[in-house]
Amino acid sequence: MPLDNAEQLPAAGLSRRGFLRAGAAAGGGLLVGLNFAATAAAQSAAATEGVLNIYVTVGTDGAITIVNKNPEIGQGIKTMLPMLIAEELDADWDRVTVVQADADGAKYGAQFAGGSFATPMNWMPMRQTGAAARAMLIAAAAQQWGVGAAECSTAPGKVVHAATGQELDYGALAVAAAALTAPDPATLTLKDPADFRIIGTSIPQVDTMRILTGQPIFGIDVEVPGMKYAVYEKCPVFGGTLVSADLDAAKAMPGVIDAFIVRGNNSTEGTLGGNVLEGLMDGVAIVAENWWYANRARSVLNAEWDTRGESASDAEHAAKAAEAFASGPGDVLRDDGDVDGAFEGAAKTIEAEYSYPFLSHAPLEPQNTTVAVHEDGSVEVWSPTQNPEPGRAGVALALGVDPSQITIHMIRNGGGFGRRLNNNFMTEAAVIAQRAGVPVKLVWNRQDDLRHDVYRPAGFHKFGAALDDQGNLVGFKDHFVSFGQDGRPHSSADLAPTTFPVEYVENVRYEQTLLPLNMPTGPMRAPGSNALAFVFQSFLDEVAAESGKDPLQFHLDVLGEPREVVMTPGFMGPQPGFNNARMADVLRIVAERAGWADRASLPQGTGLGIASYYCHLGYFAHVAKVTVDANGGWAVDKIWMVGDVGSQIINPTGAVNQCEGGCLDGLGQMTLGLTFENGQVVDSNFNTYALPRINKMPPVDIHFHITDNPPTGLGEPALPPVLPAVANAIFAASGRRVRSLPMSGASVASA
Amino acid sequence: MAFTINVNGADHTVDVDGDMPLLWVLRDELNIKGPKFGCGVSLCGACTVHLDGNAIRACVTPVSAVGDAQVTTIEAIGETEIGAKLQDAWLEEDVIQCGYCQAGQIMSAAALLANTPAPTDGGIDAAMAGNICRCATYQRIRKAIKRAAGLDTADTRG
Ligand code: FES
Ligand code: FES
Numbered sequence: 035m036p037l038d039n040a041e042q043l044p045a046a047g048l049s050r051r052g053f054l055r056a057g058a059a060a061g062g063g064l065l066v067g068l069n070f071a072a073t074a075a076a077q078s079a080a081a082t083e084g085v086l087n088i089y090v091t092v093g094t095d096g097a098i099t100i101v102n103k104n105p106e107i108g109q110g111i112k113t114m115l116p117m118l119i120a121e122e123l124d125a126d127w128d129r130v131t132v133v134q135a136d137a138d139g140a141k142y143g144a145q146f147a148g149g150s151f152a153t154p155m156n157w158m159p160m161r162q163t164g165a166a167a168r169a170m171l172i173a174a175a176a177q178q179w180g181v182g183a184a185e186c187s188t189a190p191g192k193v194v195h196a197a198t199g200q201e202l203d204y205g206a207l208a209v210a211a212a213a214l215t216a217p218d219p220a221t222l223t224l225k226d227p228a229d230f231r232i233i234g235t236s237i238p239q240v241d242t243m244r245i246l247t248g249q250p251i252f253g254i255d256v257e258v259p260g261m262k263y264a265v266y267e268k269c270p271v272f273g274g275t276l277v278s279a280d281l282d283a284a285k286a287m288p289g290v291i292d293a294f295i296v297r298g299n300n301s302t303e304g305t306l307g308g309n310v311l312e313g314l315m316d317g318v319a320i321v322a323e324n325w326w327y328a329n330r331a332r333s334v335l336n337a338e339w340d341t342r343g344e345s346a347s348d349a350e351h352a353a354k355a356a357e358a359f360a361s362g363p364g365d366v367l368r369d370d371g372d373v374d375g376a377f378e379g380a381a382k383t384i385e386a387e388y389s390y391p392f393l394s395h396a397p398l399e400p401q402n403t404t405v406a407v408h409e410d411g412s413v414e415v416w417s418p419t420q421n422p423e424p425g426r427a428g429v430a431l432a433l434g435v436d437p438s439q440i441t442i443h444m445i446r447n448g449g450g451f452g453r454r455l456n457n458n459f460m461t462e463a464a465v466i467a468q469r470a471g472v473p474v475k476l477v478w479n480r481q482d483d484l485r486h487d488v489y490r491p492a493g494f495h496k497f498g499a500a501l502d503d504q505g506n507l508v509g510f511k512d513h514f515v516s517f518g519q520d521g522r523p524h525s526s527a528d529l530a531p532t533t534f535p536v537e538y539v540e541n542v543r544y545e546q547t548l549l550p551l552n553m554p555t556g557p558m559r560a561p562g563s564n565a566l567a568f569v570f571q572s573f574l575d576e577v578a579a580e581s582g583k584d585p586l587q588f589h590l591d592v593l594g595e596p597r598e599v600v601m602t603p604g605f606m607g608p609q610p611g612f613n614n615a616r617m618a619d620v621l622r623i624v625a626e627r628a629g630w631a632d633r634a635s636l637p638q639g640t641g642l643g644i645a646s647y648y649c650h651l652g653y654f655a656h657v658a659k660v661t662v663d664a665n666g667g668w669a670v671d672k673i674w675m676v677g678d679v680g681s682q683i684i685n686p687t688g689a690v691n692q693c694e695g696g697c698l699d700g701l702g703q704m705t706l707g708l709t710f711e712n713g714q715v716v717d718s719n720f721n722t723y724a725l726p727r728i729n730k731m732p733p734v735d736i737h738f739h740i741t742d743n744p745p746t747g748l749g750e751p752a753l754p755p756v757l758p759a760v761a762n763a764i765f766a767a768s769g770r771r772v773r774s775l776p777m778s779g780a781s782v783a784s785a
Numbered sequence: 786m787a788f789t790i791n792v793n794g795a796d797h798t799v800d801v802d803g804d805m806p807l808l809w810v811l812r813d814e815l816n817i818k819g820p821k822f823g824c825g826v827s828l829c830g831a832c833t834v835h836l837d838g839n840a841i842r843a844c845v846t847p848v849s850a851v852g853d854a855q856v857t858t859i860e861a862i863g864e865t866e867i868g869a870k871l872q873d874a875w876l877e878e879d880v881i882q883c884g885y886c887q888a889g890q891i892m893s894a895a896a897l898l899a900n901t902p903a904p905t906d907g908g909i910d911a912a913m914a915g916n917i918c919r920c921a922t923y924q925r926i927r928k929a930i931k932r933a934a935g936l937d938t939a940d941t942r943g
Binding site (some may be wrong): 242246325448451 | 808814
């Protein structure tokens with residue numbers, strides 16, 4: 035009997051129901067679940083192929099093939115998830131080949147790269163998948179030897195019977211094992227972590243050699259028979275409609291095959307599920323024999339757009355924010371205690387305004403997708419997407435085909451950072467391929483990418499804090515000016531009413547004012563947190579300075595005594611809420627590692643800054659060391675990071691790589707900002723959107739504080755504290771507060 | 786117009802507009818996909834290849850300017866001693882995140898080590914300044930270059 039174990043699996047520390055169903059609510063129809071048993075049909079084929087379940091195939095030569103179900107965006111998932119399976123399978127890693135799954139939610143459950151969710155969602159299910167395959171191999175050996183399965187064990191790549199000294203290679207058992215019924219996962223015993231041989235060892239990404247030798251493994255490298263190349267010219271102002279374009283001029287250009295107009299829905303609303311067409315905008319498609327010919331022909335299109343008088347700009351947003359602060363109060367998000375009373379009775383009050391700009395994800399591989407619309411009406415998509423299912427929905431609607439007719443091959447992403455959670459490039463490619471009547475590879479240029487992103491939203495904060503005569507924080511308020519409509523913030527433009535220090539200060543008020551916005555916003559690595567950590571942790575450092583306390587001590591005092599951890603609703607169901615003791619620990623440890631107590635001995639102009647942040651279930655505290663010279667020139671000398679992401683670092687080299695990446699990503703955000711004028715993004719390339727280069731990467735000291743908690747993800751939580759740690763170090767070094775980003779990379783004087 | 790260029794030791798003839806950058810001749814005409822497109826205007830280094838051993842940005846090099854020069858791409862850099870050492874070092878230091886920039890990084894590093902067998906940190910910064918890694922693998926790139934050069938990989942800057 036094939037096992038449908040989707041309802042039987044426990045999920046690591048999470049409610050099973052929440053685990054299995056949660057995706058539907060948050061991910062636009064994604065179903066989180068696990069169904070690793072081969073189907074009945076697959077099982078009969080398995081008898082010759084050694085297919086033990088949908089993830090594991092053992093060849094008769096002992097070679098093991100493991101399927102990676104999630105999109106690879108550079109986070110190392112194609113290595114990490116198979117490591118979990120291989121560990122419990124007791125595989126010899128050197129004999130493992132990893133293959134990438136297509137998008138198939140019914141088979142694999144949720145398949146997306148976002149929210150640092152892969153580790154908490156897959157830690158148990160992937161291990162159980164491997165353990166189930168191992169149990170089948172053991173059962174097959176036991177049958178062959180006529181002994182009880184319980185008497186058998188495994189060594190890497192083989193089953194052993196200790197009593198008789200017999201051994202059988204997995205390859206010799208593959209066919210027999212594949213004919214067996216998959217076991218009930220509830221009966222499986224997982225390895226004691228002390229026995230891990232693969233988990234916890236540093237393993238390079240499985241595609242490393244292919245990358246180092248230039249093999250075509252990225253989305254932009256896809257070639258299919260008969261394929262042509264396409265560009266898509268859109269209105270630089272979001273929501274603009276096409277009035278006219280000189281299609282004949284474009285068609286007359288060398289190498290051009292066709293040029294045509296595509297009508298979109300021109301909506302800028304939502305990104306994930308909110309807009310099923312995934313932002314298809316009016317535009318002109320040019321199809322050519324070579325991408326460069328297509329791109330060059332854009333210059334003769336002479337497209338005229340109706341931009342509906344859109345004139346919004348950074349200056350206008352800033353002016354409106356100032357107005358909102360002056361006219362006060364916004365919509366109340368949270369009002370605890372007696373805030374006004376606390377401020378009136380305070381020994382000291384502090385006020386400060388903070389702001390940060392729009393940011394683009396700018397993954398180095400420009401957006402692209404290849405689509406073939408086949409004669410039978412089926413559609414084949416090759417896409418570097420982080421989130422294929424909303425893309426499928428968009429393509430189905432745009433082409434008028436059933437979602438089941440669409441095959442999506444998930445191709446390696448040249449960086450994601452959240453950008454490819456939105457699939458507007460996929461929809462565009464599908465529409466163009468259908469109309470062109472040939473397979474088409476659509477590739478955006480860098481200007482398309484910067485001007486048609488789903489942006490990290492800008493934001494403005496007016497903070498207040500009240501201290502008692504002991505320097506204790508007794509009141510806190512924030513008026514947040516953000517973007518949204520009808521009282522609903524746009525994607526990633528919200529302030530959770532539970533944001534720290536709520537519940538750690540008696541009197542707290544958060545207010546919000548939402549400004550209209552004509553551009554799409556969406557999640558960018560550590561969404562929300564990447565901005566909120568900067569403003570909250572920088573302002574708290576200002577308050578600490580006014581309190582007369584050591585900033586570390588101030589933070590520890592606010593956190594207070596360890597509290598009971600309450601379960602809170604989360605993406606995957608109830609999850610443990612903020613644990614102040616874990617945060618206090620990483621703060622103490624990072625201070626220790628960075629020599630915080632001795633910082634008075636640093637030379638004049640050099641200072642340490644400390645900051646911490648909790649997001650994506652991870653606890654991180656950083657110290658930055660910054661030197662500011664007499665002219666205001668500043669440089670980050672070093673960053674120390676301490677993170678608590680639970681009991682196990684699965685692939686240490688990958689984990690450290692993610693933290694190093696988060697470090698410079700955060701540093702880059704100190705000086706990066708898009709310019710927004712006349713309703714459009716002005717930046718068109720890396721000259722003005724100046725991503726940090728090698729000289730900006732400081733030495734980083736990274737330490738994981740191992741605790742007895744379920745392992746959680748690392749793609750995001752290391753980033754947010756970088757910005758305030760650096761800003762606070764700039765203050766310590768120079769006395770200057772960085773309250774408005776982007777700051778100049780050349781001088782703190784303009785900060 | 787027809788152009789014959791030598792790429793990785795083999796001659797190829799293409800019939801394209803002479804303004805077409807080498808990058809698109811390689812990628813779309815010759816199906817040599819190692820050099821990558823990142824910016825198209827010499828700002829990111831993803832398209833870096835060698836022209837007679839010198840690192841150049843293929844996205845701004847017209848095919849008509851290649852002439853008789855030998856084009857070397859990431860696909861063949863492992864055939865050189867320096868290239869092979871760099872690939873080993875890249876694997877050893879587990880440099881890669883998304884990997885998209887890495888072909889260009891290795892090509893720039895190979896040109897650096899060919900001219901400067903024992904580069905300083907400042908020399909590495911200067912030679913690699915044109916290559917963006919959006920994933921920020923710079924720490925490991927620095928170490929891998931030093932490893933390939935047989936230098937101490939410890940970061941002495943902090
Ligand atoms: S694509 Fe050539 S330098 Fe960026
Ligand atoms: S590894 Fe992703 S851009 Fe360098």
